[in-house]
Amino acid sequence: MTSSIFISGAAQGIGAATAKLFYQQGYKVGIYDINLEQAEQLAQSLGPNAKAGLLDVSQYDQWQSALTEFNEWAGEINILLNNAGILYSGAFENTDISSHHRTFNINVNGVLNGCHAALPFLKQASHARIINMSSASAIYGQADLVSYSASKFAVRGITEGLDVEWQKYGIRVLDIMPLFVQTAMVKGMDAGTIQNMGVSLSAQDVAQEIYRVARLKNHHLTVTHHTVGIKTELMYHLSRFSPQLINRVTNLLLSKNK
Template identity: 75%
Template sequence: MQSIFISGAAQGIGAAIATLFHQQGYKVGIYDINISQAEQLAQQLGNNAKAGLLDVSDYAQWQAALTEFTAWAGELNILVNNAGILYSGAFENTDIQSHHRTVDINIKGVLNGCHAALPFLKTASFARVINLSSASAIYGQPDLVSYSASKFAVRGITEALDIEWKKYGIRVLDVMPLFVQTAMVKNMDAASIDNMGVHLTASDVAKDVYSRARAKDTLFTATHLPVGLKTKVLFGLSSVSPQFVNRLSNLLIARRK
C-alpha cells in the first residue's frame, strides 16, 4: 500500500486530495496548522488516515512530521505541497507583512517540504512530488502580485527539481488550476476572478493530482498540468504568443468593469 503526505490537508483542495487517495487505497497523511480540523477529517476517513500538526514555514516541524508519518506508513511515496495562502487587492493596499507571509508559506513551505522529504523519498520503492502551482504562474496577475509571484516560484522549483532529482528516480510535477471553489477565493478583490469566473471544484483538482501520481515516468510526461479548459487555453497560448499579446490578454482579464 503506497502512502501520500499532504500539507494544508484539513480543508479545501488538500482535504479533497486526502479523501480521493484514501478511497483509492493509499495511506494518507493529513497535516495542517489547524490540527483539530485535520484530526476531524482523519476520523471521518477512518483506517489508513493519520492527522498531524504542520506549519509549513517551520523546517523543524517538517522534519518531525515526515519522520512521524513515515514511521506510521512504512515509507513516503508521494509528497503533495498543497498548503498556501492568498491576499488580493492593490499591491500597496496589502501590508508588507502579508506579502512576506505569502512568501513564507507558498514558497518557503515548498522548499522546506521538498528539502525535508528527500531523505525519505530516496529510500522509497516509488517516489514522486506533486506541487500545487496555479494559472497565476502563466503570467503575472495584477491584484494578486505576491500570490502570483509565489506560484511562479513553485513553477520554477518544480521544473528545476524534476531535472535535478532524475538521478534519484523522483519525478517532481505540478498542477496549475485557475480559481477553485474554496474558502481561499471568497471575497477576493481581483477583477480577474469576476471576469474569468470560478468553475473548478476541489474535487476537480484532486482528480488531476491523482492522475499526476499515477502518470508513467516517460520523456513525454509533462512537468506541468493545467487544470480546466480555460487554464489549458491560457497555458497553450502563452507558449506561442508574443509577449505583448500575453500582456494585452492579461490586461483585458484584469480590467475592472
C-alpha cells in the first residue's frame, strides 16, 4: 500500500512545498486548507494521488470529517503534518486581543484538534507519525511576536508530551523548528528579530527536513525536536547551555529595530 500524508494549511507556503515533495516521492497527499479553491488547484496540478479538502483547523468536527474522508480515499493515514498557522507581529498592546486569541485558536487548538482526531486512524496505520510545525520562536519568548511565540511553546509542549505518551501505540510525535521562512506569513512583519536575523530559509528547505524526519525509522529517531538551518540549530543548542540572563540579553539585542 502507498504511504500517505495529511497536511493542514497545505494550499500555500510550507504546506504546499511539502505536498509537492511528498507527491514526487510517491505518497498519496491530502491537501487540506481553509482556502478550498487554492487547495483544489494545487491538487489538480499534482495529479491523481493528491486530494484536496476544506479544513478550518479550529473546528474539531471539520477535522473528523476531513480525516475520515482522506482515510477512506487513501486507505490509511501514515503521517499527519500539523502545518496550519498564523502570525501577528508588532507591539503586543497594538495588536487587538481578538487577534491574540485567534493565534492560539489556530496555532494551538488546531494542533490539539488534529492530534486528537487523528489518533484512531494513526493507531491502525503502519509507520504512524505526527509532525507538528513549531518554530525557533519556541526557544525563547520573542518580543513583537509574543502570542505567536507563546503558541509555538505550546506546540513544543504538546509534541514532547505526546511523543512520550503515544509510544504505547508506536506513534512518534515530532516537531520541526525553523527560523523565519520565505513565505507570505513573514511579509511586512513588524519585529526587530526578523530585521536583524533576516529570512534565509525557503519553504523547500523546511519541506526537505519534514521529508527526512518522516522517512527515519523509529529506532533511528533519538530526538523529538528538529531544527532547520544553521542559525536555528545554533540558537537551540546555546539556549540549552546558556544562563537565563544571557538568553534574555541576546534576545533583547536581536529584537531591537535597526
